Amino acid sequence: MLTKRVRRLLGVAAVAPLLLSSCDNNPFDPFDNALGTYELSVFAGRSMPGAEFDCAPGECDAVPNGGHIRINSGSLTLYNDGTFVETNNWTETPTGGSSDDVTFTSAGTFDLNGEDLELSDPARQRFVQATLEFTSRVRINYIENGDSFEYIRD
Numbered sequence: 001m002l003t004k005r006v007r008r009l010l011g012v013a014a015v016a017p018l019l020l021s022s023c024d025n026n027p028f029d030p031f032d033n034a035l036g037t038y039e040l041s042v043f044a045g046r047s048m049p050g051a052e053f054d055c056a057p058g059e060c061d062a063v064p065n066g067g068h069i070r071i072n073s074g075s076l077t078l079y080n081d082g083t084f085v086e087t088n089n090w091t092e093t094p095t096g097g098s099s100d101d102v103t104f105t106s107a108g109t110f111d112l113n114g115e116d117l118e119l120s121d122p123a124r125q126r127f128v129q130a131t132l133e134f135t136s137r138v139r140i141n142y143i144e145n146g147d148s149f150e151y152i153r154d
Contacts, residue, residue, distance in 0.1 A: 038151030040074025067094040076151045084110045
């Protein structure tokens with residue numbers, strides 16, 4: 001025969017999963033865990049901060065006659081309304097020319113299915129398949145135009 005205390009405990013154990021699944025802020029929801037601002041840690045396969053590229057003529061679109069590119073910073077923010085903004089800042093120095101600071105911004109929507117993340121920016125005709133990695137830090141990794149990119153959030 002079950003005591004009153006054991007019956008209460010079993011009742012709470014039976015109801016708890018229902019309460020968690022009905023909450024908008026489920027602590028185990030990957031969507032909620034993915035939201036926030038991430039800092040750029042790898043740009044085109046090179047570690048940040050300050051990834052640098054020396055480009056021969058015709059090698060880099062940004063400096064078509066050759067030059068130097070230095071990636072200064074970057075961020076990717078996932079918002080709770082399903083939108084994102086990605087911003088990267090770099091300095092271009094064409095061979096024999098002066099430096100120019102450039103900001104790249106991509107904004108659109110994202111879709112998360114488990115650890116698969118899709119970023120969609122139709123205005124730029126940009127569709128990126130990324131993965132989320134939940135460890136002690138949250139990481140977003142993707143490959144675009146053959147180059148690897150990574151963003152990290154603590």
